[in-house]
Each structure stands twice: as structure tokens, then as C-alpha cells.
Amino acid sequence: MSRDMPSPEAERLHERFNAVWGNPTGWRALTVVNHTTVGLRFLVTGALFFLFGGLLAMLLRTQLALPGRDFMGPDLYNQVFTMHGTVMMFLFAVPMMEGLAVYLIPKMIGARDLVFPRLSALGYFCYLFGGLILVASLFLDIAPKAGWFMYTPLSSAAHTPGPNSDFWLLGITFVEISAVSAGVELVVSILRTRTRGMTLDRMPLYAWYILVMAMMIVVGFPPLILGSILLELERAAGLPFFEVARGGDPLLWQHLFWLFGHPEVYIIFLPAAGIVSTLLPVFAQRPIVGYRWVVLGVLSTGFISFGLWVHHMFTVGIPQLAQAFFSAASMLVAIPTGVQIFAWLATLWLGRPVYHVPMLWLVGFLVIFVAGGLTGVMLALVPFDWQVHDTHFVVAHMHYVLVGGMFFPLMAGLYYWLPHFSGRMPSVRLGRWGFWLVFVGFNLTFLVMHWTGLLGMPRRIYTYPTGLGWDWPNLISSIGSFVMAIGIATVLLDIVLHFRFGLPAKENPWHADTLEWATSLPPTSYNFASLPEVRGRHPLWDDPGLPQSIAHGEHALAVIDHGRRETWGSDPLTGQTREIIHLPGNSWLPVIAAALIAGVCLSLLTRAYGLAALFALTSLGVLLRWSWENGAHPKAAPDAKTQPGDPPLHSRTCDGPGLWGMAVTLLADGALYLSLLFGWFYLWTVAPDWQVPERAGFDQRLLLASAVLLAVATFWQRRLLVRLRQGDARGLAGGLAGVAGLGLLHAVLLLWALLGGELAPRQTAHDAVIAVVLGYSLVHGLLAAVLSALQGWRVRCGYVGVETPYEPLVVEQLWYYNLGVLWIGYFALVLFPPTWGAA
Amino acid sequence: MRPLRSPYNPIHIALGLVIWSLWFVALYGGLSVACRVAPPALSLGMWNWLNLLLGLFSVATVALLLGLARWSWRAASRAGKRSPERFAARLAATVHLVGAVATLVVAVPLLRLPPCV
Amino acid sequence: MAREVTLLWWAMLGFASLVLLGVTALWLYAMHRAPRETSAEQARRINRRWIVGGGLLLPGLSILLLLAFGIPAGHRLLPLPLAEPPLRIEVTGHQWWWEVRYPDGVVTANQLHIPAGRPVDLAVSSADVIHSFWVPRLGGKLDMIPGRRHVLRLQADRPGTYRGQCAEFCGSQHAHMAIDVVAHDEPAFQAWMAARRELRFSPPPGEAGAVFEQRCGRCHRVAGVSEGGRAPDLTDVGSRPSLGAGTLDNRPGALRRWLREHQRLKPGNGMPAHDDVTPETLDRIADWLETLAP
CATH class of the missing domain: 2.60.40.420 (Cupredoxins -  blue copper proteins)
Structure with a gap:
């Protein structure tokens, strides 16, 4: 309901809710964990990084406007183009889409917040600090300059000494913490916190898109994180994963990078397509045509996009049959996209379209994106790719796909949700001007650029001679880019002005069907004073009175006297409510943790390793404190009283969202470990100069003993927890302490294996990978031991017991994971090499 | 929660394409390893043991996916009309089908190209 | 061989343009056509027509067509064994x-x-x-x-x-x-190869020769003069179309400019700036380099 007509009861309810959910001001604003605020922070920060990246693009186009210019020297140019790509991909596109999802998802699925609010805040601060560190490098003239793809050996210590590449590897990894944590959180929120009655098939399409995007982030980012860690280890510590002379292979980096890099394109595109699928039905005034088809298309896109990465590597000399597989898969992905485009078309065809500024951006999206998709299919054709790969043709194609597929829908979405952010409507006239300037400027820039590429102009050159026919097209592109910049300035002006002059928005101003329009405009920090039950896909079309009845507390969970922040925990398929999830309130922990991790990042950059270790340990301490304030802890939910008829609090069950959060996190972790194993087998098979040292570098019996010990500990803990579920907590605290002790012992054995033998990780890639595999299990083992010890302590404190069995069950999953990983490691390191005729 | 083996467990929605992904990894990995260990002679063209093996493997995968699609589809028709169970099982069936088609399309080059050049 | 790819490109461009125009036109028409009542049954039919026809068949058939032409075309570009090894x-x-x-x-x-x-x-x-x-x-x-x-x-x-x-x-x-x-x-190529094989020079007289041998020759090779292997072989540099890997057209006098300004023309290239060598000597060396040709 709008602010201008509050009814007294609704107002009173609002005050009571606001006392629990409201945002503090001043310095304490740093403690806010609320998804609306965090989402907006993501959006504003992303927009600022976008402007910065755009400015860099203007510099690039100024340099290339005429042949032989020396506006920028090669070194600066290379930093600028590297940073343009990096900023736009990592600091704008992904965080912006995540920010929008963080803002919208709980509102759309009828929840009061995301399921791990402190994690949202941590993610935001990691993003902010990481982004600032990266951008600062440009002002210090030590920005990354080996391209946003950081191909080694160019990015290695030998060819790029100085901290340039380190900024990229460390900064991006830091920023990715944010991406992955948002990914985990969105997956669990969508699956587990939908309001009563929102079955899987009544979920708004946007939630499907975000679900798939978030899963893709969870699986797709870890390969790059691993690659970055390995490359940084090579640069800083001399572990030669990618160096041919010591048995590494630079192509391994390309595989890891594109294993992430191609899904990344769809991680950006899918949420944008989700915006289209949300807006079009609203403006066509009818439900989307082919809901199932679209869901199927989104799922297929998500998976198939993982089978395309080698199409970025068609020119590295991979067997043609393998190239053909990837070529076919690359073209295949056009089909689910085609299905979506025609579903939108059919929706328009059958609907009664009305016109608003967002529709303009949607039409722009269609034209540009389809063009980009078509050139994409061409590029998937291997012989054509051999011709235009790494030319301006690809630059043009990529901008058609990304700007068309991400920026245009994003602008449509921004205009559409502006009344939601501000409570005011945007101006039509300025909005139109902005759109047309951007549209014309964009096509002027990039349509011509296809031609430049076909004329043979490679990418990433800071200057070019005259007389090759490249002069005119480049000049036109540069002019176009400035037209586009003016357009973006116009849009920006429109948005700024609307906060001052926009007309106040009416309730549900676009007559939308999704629940986010049932909040007040702008929304309160708890979204809904009561959580409605949903009976169809279009709750607001079915019951236009929802905003009022929600604000009057006529639906579920309208009681707030207990002082807990509550939302539904529901069944993933049927949307039946199973428990009440109580959420943590505002906290300093996320910002402190992020600042400490930033400290780790900065000390690694300055090679102050002692300091880095100190920061790392302190941030671990903070994170453990964070995990301490959960469940029955006085700061979380000390008493478990709920209303009669309501389900129990999640911390009093065996199936809270934390279990799901842990499972999804372990999925990401597993993707990282699999990438590591991929690296191991890859190097064995194809490294040009693979070397296996004469003597085994570590004592294999130690590894076996450690794995056996871990198995004993894990199954001991399992027995304890089975009994706990059955209501028997006798000897639990001591048992958990014993499990932790065994875990510690197994870690010590691993450390012994790692350091006690003759492992020479600086000599060969072979030993370097072994060291990382052992180190991985060591770190995980230590973490699991600490966590179980803490659980034992919680039993002593009375936070864990028969009534509150939940948290040790979350930790248990980590043990199973570690056990699997260690045994797989044993097979890969000890049992596999002899089968390969190792010698 | 439903047990994993229930056709109405939503985990099956993704299964078809997970199988496809595993098949894809095995196909690419198997090709790379085989070309390293024992590359078939180029003069054989596409009629060599490796293409044949990968082809059989692909056909088996397609058969598995089609079988699972049928299993899900039957379960869907047993579920109540307009129930979320029916939706999930039908979606799973179509995803299995998509996986089968994707397997076929990606495997088509096996019919044209020798493996290791 | 690039010809086949060019042909492929024009065919794809034509087809892609048609698809783009078609989809855009349909979309605009769908937005502007007068809305009319459709029954649920009609809607389902229209829906199926669009999604199956446009979303599945159109891209599906295009892909098969592309692969049918593209894979053999790619195959022909590969370095397969020939009767006479190239x-x-x-x-x-x-x-x-x-x-x-x-x-x-x-x-x-x-x-x-x-x-x-x-x-x-x-x-x-x-x-x-x-x-x-x-x-x-x-x-x-x-x-x-x-x-x-x-x-x-x-x-x-x-x-x-x-x-x-x-x-x-x-x-x-x-x-x-x-x-x-x-x-x-063919004859010209054989002639070039023969001439190039025979090419031998002797160092320039005086200061220039000494400087070249002590400094340039450490990295550059000139047949008969120096055996450096870290930098480009200069035995036929006088006959090359360009200098500095395309930085400068190799016109008369260009080598003089290159030797004096190469770090300005191509900043960061591997050749040290030789400011301590007198300009006259540099010019002598450049003039001599210009004569190195088959």
C-alpha cells in the first residue's frame, strides 16, 4: 500500500515490525543485513563501477579513433583495456544482476529476507573492498595488463613482473567470494523460503532464472577461483603449474578460465532474460505463453553452457573431432534461447501490449541480442572462427550479446522497478531520448566493428597503421561510442531527476502480477507485515487487494512480539510450510570479516605473508564467532515459543536452511576440487614436458593412515548424531570433542606427509599439484575439527541438545565431504599413476 | 522430503542434463586420453575402434536418457492433475529428452571425422 | 583456401540477416496488431506453432545445415598428409x-x-x-x-x-x-631460395664495423659477420618490406630512423637504446644494413 493512505491498524503494525526489522542510521548503517538495503547497495555500487568501466571504454575509443595516435602509450592502453573488461564483467555485470536478485527474490517469493542475511552483507562488503582495490591499481599505474583473461605465460612472473597480475588474481578472487556467497544464498532462499502455497510450478519465472543463474555461479566460478589460486601460487611461490619447462602447461589455465568464462556469459544473460520474461507479460497484459517451455529452456541453457568452453580455444590446436563436439554444443545452445524468444513473441501476439519506456528497451534488446546470437552461431563454426577469432569481429559480437543481452534488459528492468526503489515514476520524454541515443550509438559503434574485424584488425592492439582500410570504420565506431555515452548520461539524468520530480507511484503502478508489488512503495525492511498464501502463478492478478490485506496483518506470521525476524521455511516442491526460519539481525560481524579479508588480500599483494596469516586467522575467528551466534544462542532464538498451530523454529528441527546452505557450499567446493583433479589428469595426459620425479615425494602410507583415521572419526560422529536424532544426547559433548581430536590427528598426519617427505613443489608441476591436493585436505580437515569441537562446546553451553539438534547436522556434511575428497585424492595420487605406466 | 528414488523428487528435474554433462566429460576426456595412448590410424577415417566405442557409449547414454524420460513421464501421468508433483515429473521427463537430443547432436561429428587430428 | 571461408561467411550473413529481419518484423507486428480475443484452445495452438516452429525447428535445422557444410569445410583446411609432402x-x-x-x-x-x-x-x-x-x-x-x-x-x-x-x-x-x-x-621462389642460401657479407669498414660486431652482433646474426641468435636475423634486412615487425615501411633512410628512434617508435622492444653510439656511426651501420639483400 502507498504511504499516502495509511490506516491506523496497519500503521501500528508497521511500527511494531519496524522496531525489530528497521535499519539503524549513522555508522551503524554498516551493520545492516537487510536484503533490500544490501540489494540497493549492490545496484548503486555496480552502477558506479559501470560508469568507471564506461569511461575506460571512452579512453580506448579515443585512442583508436585515428591511426597511429599516441593519446595513450602501450602500457597504459593495455592496463585500460584489461580493466575495462575486468570491471564490466566482474564489478558490473555479475554483481548488478546479483544485486537485483538479492533485492527482488524475497519479495517475489513472499519472504521477508534472504535466508542468510549476514552472508548478503559480507558478500557486499567483499565486492566493494575487492572492487576498490582493483580500481585503485589503475590510479597507481600498476593495474593488470595481460588482458581480462590473464593468459599465462604472459601474466606470469617472468613476463609481467610487478604486482599488476597479482591485483587481478587476488582482487577478483576476493570479489568472487561475494558472487559465490550470493549464489549459495539465492539457491537456498528460492528453494526453501517461498511463501505458503507457492509450489514449484507457481514460482515466478524470474525466480527460475535466478535459481539457474545461482547454481551456475556455484558450479562455474570455482574453476576460475582455483585457476587464480594456482597462478598466484606460481607467481608468488614458484609452483610451476603452467610452466612448460617444469612440466606444467599454459593451456591448463585456458581450460580453467573458460570453464568459468563461458558459463559466465550465461550467468549474465539468464537473469536479464528473466527480467524480459517478467516484464513482457505485464506489458502484454496476459500470462506468459509456454511457462513450462521457458523453464525447460532456462534449465537447458544453464547446463549446455558448460559444454561450450573450448569454443574460445578453437585456435590452440585441439583435435578437430573434439572441436566439432564443442562446435555442435555451441550451436545447440541457440535452441533454448530460440524457444524463449518465440515464447515472448507469442505472448505479445496473444496479449494487448501497452507502451511504456521499459518496452522500448525490450525491443532494443530483441534486435541487438538476436543479431549477437546469430553472429555467435557463426563463430561456433570452426573454420569461420579460425578466420575471425581475436579480431574486432569478436569484439563486436561479444558486445552485441552482452550489451544487448544484459544491459538493455537491465535498463528495462531499472525503469520498471524504479517506482519500487523510489516510490516515483520516471519521465517518459527523457527516457525515450536516452534509449534512442544509446540504441543508435551502440549500433554505430559495434555494427561497423564487425566489418573492421573482417578487414583483419586484431583485438587488443593499441594502435594501427593507416592504409589498411581500418581508418574509417574505427572513426565511425569512436563517434558512435560517444553518442552512446551521451545516451547513458541522459538516462542517468532522467533517473536522478525522477527522485526529485517524478510523480508519486500508485499502488502496483504497472498492474503487475508478482508479489514484489504487494509491498509498500518504497518497501519496508520486512517487506510484508503478514505472509500471504498463494494459489496461482499470478497472485496480484488473482487478488488485487493483497497489498492492503498484507499490510493489515491478515495473513500468516503477523505476530512480532517475540522480537524475532521470521519468515517461512517451506518444502521445495509443494511450498507447504514446514518450519519458521528465524533470521539474524543487524551485525558488525560481516563488515569486520570483510575488512579482515581485505587485509589478507592487501598483505598478499605487498607480499607481507606473516601479516596475511595474522589477518586470515583473525578473520577465521570472526567467522567462527558469527557461527556461534546461531540457534539457541541468546542473540538468535533463545526461546522456541511459536503461535499455536504454527510449525517449529528451524533451529529446533533437523532440516533447517543451514543444511541446504552447507550442501550448496560444498557443491561449490566440490567443483573447485574437481577442477584441481582435472588439472592433475590433464597434466598427466597432455602437458608437453610432463616430468615424474624418480622418488615418490611423500610417504603414501601416511596418506592412507590419515584417510583411515578420517573415516573412523566421521563414522563415530555419525553414530553420535544418529543417537541425537533419536533423542539421546548422552556423552555428546565428549564424543564431539573426541571426533575433533581424531580429526586433528588426521590433519597432523597430512601435514607430516606434506612436509616430511621429499616433495619438491618448486621443481615440477607434478609435485606442485600433489602439494595442493594434500594442502586442500589439510585445510578442510582442520576446519572440520575446529567446527566439531565448537559443537561439543555448544552442547556444554546448552545451545545444542535433544531439543536443538540442528547445528551438528550441518557440520556433519563437511565431514562426509572431506572423507570423500581424501579418498578420491588417495586414488588420484597413489593408485592412478601406476596405471598410467608412471616412469 | 521425498526419497531420492521417488520420481517426484525435484532433484530429478536436473538429472537428465547432469547425465548429459557426465557423458560429455567422458566423451571429451576419453577422446583425449585415447589419442594420447593409442591413436587409431588416420587412414581409417571414421571407421576405427575409437569412434565406434564413443559412438556405442553415446547410443547407450541416449537409451538411458530415453528410459528415464519414459519413467518420469509415466509417473507424471499417475500424479494428480495440476499438482506440483505432476509438474516436476513432466519437467524431468522433458529435461531427460533434451539431454537425449543434446547427446545425439553433439555426437554427430563422430560420423564424419577421424579422431586424432 | 580462405575463399571457401569467405563463401561460408556470405552465405551465413545472408541467412542471418533474413532471420534477424524476420524476427524483428514479427515482433513489431505482434506489438502493433490490433488485439483480438482468442480462446484458450486457439492460444494453445498459436503458442505451439510459435515455440515449436520458431524456437525448435528454425534454429535446429539451421544448425544441422551449418554443421553439414562447416565440418567438411574445416576438415579440408587441416594439414592432412598429402601425396607429396608440402x-x-x-x-x-x-x-x-x-x-x-x-x-x-x-x-x-x-x-x-x-x-x-x-x-x-x-x-x-x-x-x-x-x-x-x-x-x-x-x-x-x-x-x-x-x-x-x-x-x-x-x-x-x-x-x-x-x-x-x-x-x-x-x-x-x-x-x-x-x-x-x-x-x-615457382621459379622466382626457387631463385630467392638459391640467392638467400648463398648470401654472405663482410662487416662495414671502420668504427661502424667494430660497433656492429661488439654490440649488434651479440644478438643479431648476419651471415658471414655475426652469429647472435637472440634477435632477428638481419642477413636480408635490406630487402624486407618493413622494419620492426611492421612498425616502419622499409624505405631508403628508414633504417637510420629506426636505429635512432626505435624505442620511441616501438616502446619496450627488446633492443637497447644506443644513445652512447654517435649518430654518425649509427647512420653508417644503417646504411650498411640497407645493402644487405639477396
């Missing part, structure tokens, strides 16, 4: 120049002489970072990767000079890493 030339990328080695020991740099009308195999690799060999008018590109030597097959149908340029970003002077490919007819 001339095999080793090309190695360096930051930022090209080293070219012929089978009988002839070495040159930043230019590639090939016979026209028959296929040539280029075995490409790199000495430092990843480069990519690409002559747009002759065919596709192939990355030059340290530790690997891949083979790219090219054929120039007609004699002439073709410009090539490194296509994989390779550091600060990636922009100045071009190669001139000169295709000769």
Missing part, C-alpha cells in the same frame, strides 16, 4: 617479432617467402608467451604456444604480398607484430 617452414613467435626457418638452414625474420599455387605447412611455436599466426587473406589462424609446435597449412593462389599480424595479445607491443608474406611464382 614445404615445411618453422615459424617461431617472439615478443615482438617472428623467426622464420626454412628446411635447408635459411633463416629470416618478420617476412615469409613462399611459393604460390601449392600448399605450405607452417610449424608454429613460441619462444616466450602465446602468439598467434594469422595472415587474413591466406587463411585461418593458429596459436603459437610455448612447448608445442602445431602445423598450419596455407596456400597463396597468386603471387603477391600479404600482410599478417599476431592475433593473440602478447604484451606491450602486440600492435607492432606484423609479418610480410611474399608469395612468388
Whole structure:
């Protein structure tokens, strides 16, 4: 309901809710964990990084406007183009889409917040600090300059000494913490916190898109994180994963990078397509045509996009049959996209379209994106790719796909949700001007650029001679880019002005069907004073009175006297409510943790390793404190009283969202470990100069003993927890302490294996990978031991017991994971090499 | 929660394409390893043991996916009309089908190209 | 060989333009046509028509068509064994120049002489970072990767000079890493090879000769004068179309300019600035280098 007509009861309810959910001001604003605020922070920060990246693009186009210019020297140019790509991909596109999802998802699925609010805040601060560190490098003239793809050996210590590449590897990894944590959180929120009655098939399409995007982030980012860690280890510590002379292979980096890099394109595109699928039905005034088809298309896109990465590597000399597989898969992905485009078309065809500024951006999206998709299919054709790969043709194609597929829908979405952010409507006239300037400027820039590429102009050159026919097209592109910049300035002006002059928005101003329009405009920090039950896909079309009845507390969970922040925990398929999830309130922990991790990042950059270790340990301490304030802890939910008829609090069950959060996190972790194993087998098979040292570098019996010990500990803990579920907590605290002790012992054995033998990780890639595999299990083992010890302590404190069995069950999953990983490691390191005729 | 083996467990929605992904990894990995260990002679063209093996493997995968699609589809028709169970099982069936088609399309080059050049 | 790819491109462009125009026109029409009542049954039919026809069949058939033409076309570009093994030339990328080695020991740099009308195999690799060999008018590109030597097959149908340029970003002077490919007819190519094999020089007289041998010769090779191997072979530098891997056209006097200003023309290139050598001596050396030609 709008602010201008509050009814007294609704107002009173609002005050009571606001006392629990409201945002503090001043310095304490740093403690806010609320998804609306965090989402907006993501959006504003992303927009600022976008402007910065755009400015860099203007510099690039100024340099290339005429042949032989020396506006920028090669070194600066290379930093600028590297940073343009990096900023736009990592600091704008992904965080912006995540920010929008963080803002919208709980509102759309009828929840009061995301399921791990402190994690949202941590993610935001990691993003902010990481982004600032990266951008600062440009002002210090030590920005990354080996391209946003950081191909080694160019990015290695030998060819790029100085901290340039380190900024990229460390900064991006830091920023990715944010991406992955948002990914985990969105997956669990969508699956587990939908309001009563929102079955899987009544979920708004946007939630499907975000679900798939978030899963893709969870699986797709870890390969790059691993690659970055390995490359940084090579640069800083001399572990030669990618160096041919010591048995590494630079192509391994390309595989890891594109294993992430191609899904990344769809991680950006899918949420944008989700915006289209949300807006079009609203403006066509009818439900989307082919809901199932679209869901199927989104799922297929998500998976198939993982089978395309080698199409970025068609020119590295991979067997043609393998190239053909990837070529076919690359073209295949056009089909689910085609299905979506025609579903939108059919929706328009059958609907009664009305016109608003967002529709303009949607039409722009269609034209540009389809063009980009078509050139994409061409590029998937291997012989054509051999011709235009790494030319301006690809630059043009990529901008058609990304700007068309991400920026245009994003602008449509921004205009559409502006009344939601501000409570005011945007101006039509300025909005139109902005759109047309951007549209014309964009096509002027990039349509011509296809031609430049076909004329043979490679990418990433800071200057070019005259007389090759490249002069005119480049000049036109540069002019176009400035037209586009003016357009973006116009849009920006429109948005700024609307906060001052926009007309106040009416309730549900676009007559939308999704629940986010049932909040007040702008929304309160708890979204809904009561959580409605949903009976169809279009709750607001079915019951236009929802905003009022929600604000009057006529639906579920309208009681707030207990002082807990509550939302539904529901069944993933049927949307039946199973428990009440109580959420943590505002906290300093996320910002402190992020600042400490930033400290780790900065000390690694300055090679102050002692300091880095100190920061790392302190941030671990903070994170453990964070995990301490959960469940029955006085700061979380000390008493478990709920209303009669309501389900129990999640911390009093065996199936809270934390279990799901842990499972999804372990999925990401597993993707990282699999990438590591991929690296191991890859190097064995194809490294040009693979070397296996004469003597085994570590004592294999130690590894076996450690794995056996871990198995004993894990199954001991399992027995304890089975009994706990059955209501028997006798000897639990001591048992958990014993499990932790065994875990510690197994870690010590691993450390012994790692350091006690003759492992020479600086000599060969072979030993370097072994060291990382052992180190991985060591770190995980230590973490699991600490966590179980803490659980034992919680039993002593009375936070864990028969009534509150939940948290040790979350930790248990980590043990199973570690056990699997260690045994797989044993097979890969000890049992596999002899089968390969190792010698 | 439903047990994993229930056709109405939503985990099956993704299964078809997970199988496809595993098949894809095995196909690419198997090709790379085989070309390293024992590359078939180029003069054989596409009629060599490796293409044949990968082809059989692909056909088996397609058969598995089609079988699972049928299993899900039957379960869907047993579920109540307009129930979320029916939706999930039908979606799973179509995803299995998509996986089968994707397997076929990606495997088509096996019919044209020798493996290791 | 690039011809087949060109043909493929025009066909794809035509088809893609049609699809783009068609989809856009349909979309605009759908937005502007007068809304009319449709029954649920009609809606379902229309829906199926659009999604199955446009979403499945259109892209599906296009893909099969593309693969049917594309895979064989790609196959024909591969360096498959021929009845008569083609001339095999080793090309190695360096930051930022090209080293070219012929089978009988002839070495040159930043230019590639090939016979026209028959296929040539280029075995490409790199000495430092990843480069990519690409002559747009002759065919596709192939990355030059340290530790690997891949083979790219090219054929120039007609004699002439073709410009090539490194296509994989390779550091600060990636922009100045071009190669001139000169295709000769068969007799001219044989003549060039013969002349090039015989080429021997003696150092320039006086100060210039001493400076060249003590400094330039450490890295550069000139047959008969010096044996340096870290920088481009200069035995035929006077006859090359360009200097500094495409930085400067090799007109009379260009070498003088290059020796004096090379760090300004191509900042960061591997040759040290030689400000301590007198300009006169540099000019002497440059003039002598200009005479190095078959």
C-alpha cells in the first residue's frame, strides 16, 4: 500500500515490525543485513563501477579513433583495456544482476529476507573492498595488463613482473567470494523460503532464472577461483603449474578460465532474460505463453553452457573431432534461447501490449541480442572462427550479446522497478531520448566493428597503421561510442531527476502480477507485515487487494512480539510450510570479516605473508564467532515459543536452511576440487614436458593412515548424531570433542606427509599439484575439527541438545565431504599413476 | 522430503542434463586420453575402434536418457492433475529428452571425422 | 583456401540477416496488431506453432545445415598428409617479432617467402608467451604456444604480398607484430631460395664495423659477420618490406630512423637504446644494413 493512505491498524503494525526489522542510521548503517538495503547497495555500487568501466571504454575509443595516435602509450592502453573488461564483467555485470536478485527474490517469493542475511552483507562488503582495490591499481599505474583473461605465460612472473597480475588474481578472487556467497544464498532462499502455497510450478519465472543463474555461479566460478589460486601460487611461490619447462602447461589455465568464462556469459544473460520474461507479460497484459517451455529452456541453457568452453580455444590446436563436439554444443545452445524468444513473441501476439519506456528497451534488446546470437552461431563454426577469432569481429559480437543481452534488459528492468526503489515514476520524454541515443550509438559503434574485424584488425592492439582500410570504420565506431555515452548520461539524468520530480507511484503502478508489488512503495525492511498464501502463478492478478490485506496483518506470521525476524521455511516442491526460519539481525560481524579479508588480500599483494596469516586467522575467528551466534544462542532464538498451530523454529528441527546452505557450499567446493583433479589428469595426459620425479615425494602410507583415521572419526560422529536424532544426547559433548581430536590427528598426519617427505613443489608441476591436493585436505580437515569441537562446546553451553539438534547436522556434511575428497585424492595420487605406466 | 528414488523428487528435474554433462566429460576426456595412448590410424577415417566405442557409449547414454524420460513421464501421468508433483515429473521427463537430443547432436561429428587430428 | 571461408561467411550473413529481419518484423507486428480475443484452445495452438516452429525447428535445422557444410569445410583446411609432402617452414613467435626457418638452414625474420599455387605447412611455436599466426587473406589462424609446435597449412593462389599480424595479445607491443608474406611464382621462389642460401657479407669498414660486431652482433646474426641468435636475423634486412615487425615501411633512410628512434617508435622492444653510439656511426651501420639483400 502507498504511504499516502495509511490506516491506523496497519500503521501500528508497521511500527511494531519496524522496531525489530528497521535499519539503524549513522555508522551503524554498516551493520545492516537487510536484503533490500544490501540489494540497493549492490545496484548503486555496480552502477558506479559501470560508469568507471564506461569511461575506460571512452579512453580506448579515443585512442583508436585515428591511426597511429599516441593519446595513450602501450602500457597504459593495455592496463585500460584489461580493466575495462575486468570491471564490466566482474564489478558490473555479475554483481548488478546479483544485486537485483538479492533485492527482488524475497519479495517475489513472499519472504521477508534472504535466508542468510549476514552472508548478503559480507558478500557486499567483499565486492566493494575487492572492487576498490582493483580500481585503485589503475590510479597507481600498476593495474593488470595481460588482458581480462590473464593468459599465462604472459601474466606470469617472468613476463609481467610487478604486482599488476597479482591485483587481478587476488582482487577478483576476493570479489568472487561475494558472487559465490550470493549464489549459495539465492539457491537456498528460492528453494526453501517461498511463501505458503507457492509450489514449484507457481514460482515466478524470474525466480527460475535466478535459481539457474545461482547454481551456475556455484558450479562455474570455482574453476576460475582455483585457476587464480594456482597462478598466484606460481607467481608468488614458484609452483610451476603452467610452466612448460617444469612440466606444467599454459593451456591448463585456458581450460580453467573458460570453464568459468563461458558459463559466465550465461550467468549474465539468464537473469536479464528473466527480467524480459517478467516484464513482457505485464506489458502484454496476459500470462506468459509456454511457462513450462521457458523453464525447460532456462534449465537447458544453464547446463549446455558448460559444454561450450573450448569454443574460445578453437585456435590452440585441439583435435578437430573434439572441436566439432564443442562446435555442435555451441550451436545447440541457440535452441533454448530460440524457444524463449518465440515464447515472448507469442505472448505479445496473444496479449494487448501497452507502451511504456521499459518496452522500448525490450525491443532494443530483441534486435541487438538476436543479431549477437546469430553472429555467435557463426563463430561456433570452426573454420569461420579460425578466420575471425581475436579480431574486432569478436569484439563486436561479444558486445552485441552482452550489451544487448544484459544491459538493455537491465535498463528495462531499472525503469520498471524504479517506482519500487523510489516510490516515483520516471519521465517518459527523457527516457525515450536516452534509449534512442544509446540504441543508435551502440549500433554505430559495434555494427561497423564487425566489418573492421573482417578487414583483419586484431583485438587488443593499441594502435594501427593507416592504409589498411581500418581508418574509417574505427572513426565511425569512436563517434558512435560517444553518442552512446551521451545516451547513458541522459538516462542517468532522467533517473536522478525522477527522485526529485517524478510523480508519486500508485499502488502496483504497472498492474503487475508478482508479489514484489504487494509491498509498500518504497518497501519496508520486512517487506510484508503478514505472509500471504498463494494459489496461482499470478497472485496480484488473482487478488488485487493483497497489498492492503498484507499490510493489515491478515495473513500468516503477523505476530512480532517475540522480537524475532521470521519468515517461512517451506518444502521445495509443494511450498507447504514446514518450519519458521528465524533470521539474524543487524551485525558488525560481516563488515569486520570483510575488512579482515581485505587485509589478507592487501598483505598478499605487498607480499607481507606473516601479516596475511595474522589477518586470515583473525578473520577465521570472526567467522567462527558469527557461527556461534546461531540457534539457541541468546542473540538468535533463545526461546522456541511459536503461535499455536504454527510449525517449529528451524533451529529446533533437523532440516533447517543451514543444511541446504552447507550442501550448496560444498557443491561449490566440490567443483573447485574437481577442477584441481582435472588439472592433475590433464597434466598427466597432455602437458608437453610432463616430468615424474624418480622418488615418490611423500610417504603414501601416511596418506592412507590419515584417510583411515578420517573415516573412523566421521563414522563415530555419525553414530553420535544418529543417537541425537533419536533423542539421546548422552556423552555428546565428549564424543564431539573426541571426533575433533581424531580429526586433528588426521590433519597432523597430512601435514607430516606434506612436509616430511621429499616433495619438491618448486621443481615440477607434478609435485606442485600433489602439494595442493594434500594442502586442500589439510585445510578442510582442520576446519572440520575446529567446527566439531565448537559443537561439543555448544552442547556444554546448552545451545545444542535433544531439543536443538540442528547445528551438528550441518557440520556433519563437511565431514562426509572431506572423507570423500581424501579418498578420491588417495586414488588420484597413489593408485592412478601406476596405471598410467608412471616412469 | 521425498526419497531420492521417488520420481517426484525435484532433484530429478536436473538429472537428465547432469547425465548429459557426465557423458560429455567422458566423451571429451576419453577422446583425449585415447589419442594420447593409442591413436587409431588416420587412414581409417571414421571407421576405427575409437569412434565406434564413443559412438556405442553415446547410443547407450541416449537409451538411458530415453528410459528415464519414459519413467518420469509415466509417473507424471499417475500424479494428480495440476499438482506440483505432476509438474516436476513432466519437467524431468522433458529435461531427460533434451539431454537425449543434446547427446545425439553433439555426437554427430563422430560420423564424419577421424579422431586424432 | 580462405575463399571457401569467405563463401561460408556470405552465405551465413545472408541467412542471418533474413532471420534477424524476420524476427524483428514479427515482433513489431505482434506489438502493433490490433488485439483480438482468442480462446484458450486457439492460444494453445498459436503458442505451439510459435515455440515449436520458431524456437525448435528454425534454429535446429539451421544448425544441422551449418554443421553439414562447416565440418567438411574445416576438415579440408587441416594439414592432412598429402601425396607429396608440402614445404615445411618453422615459424617461431617472439615478443615482438617472428623467426622464420626454412628446411635447408635459411633463416629470416618478420617476412615469409613462399611459393604460390601449392600448399605450405607452417610449424608454429613460441619462444616466450602465446602468439598467434594469422595472415587474413591466406587463411585461418593458429596459436603459437610455448612447448608445442602445431602445423598450419596455407596456400597463396597468386603471387603477391600479404600482410599478417599476431592475433593473440602478447604484451606491450602486440600492435607492432606484423609479418610480410611474399608469395612468388615457382621459379622466382626457387631463385630467392638459391640467392638467400648463398648470401654472405663482410662487416662495414671502420668504427661502424667494430660497433656492429661488439654490440649488434651479440644478438643479431648476419651471415658471414655475426652469429647472435637472440634477435632477428638481419642477413636480408635490406630487402624486407618493413622494419620492426611492421612498425616502419622499409624505405631508403628508414633504417637510420629506426636505429635512432626505435624505442620511441616501438616502446619496450627488446633492443637497447644506443644513445652512447654517435649518430654518425649509427647512420653508417644503417646504411650498411640497407645493402644487405639477396
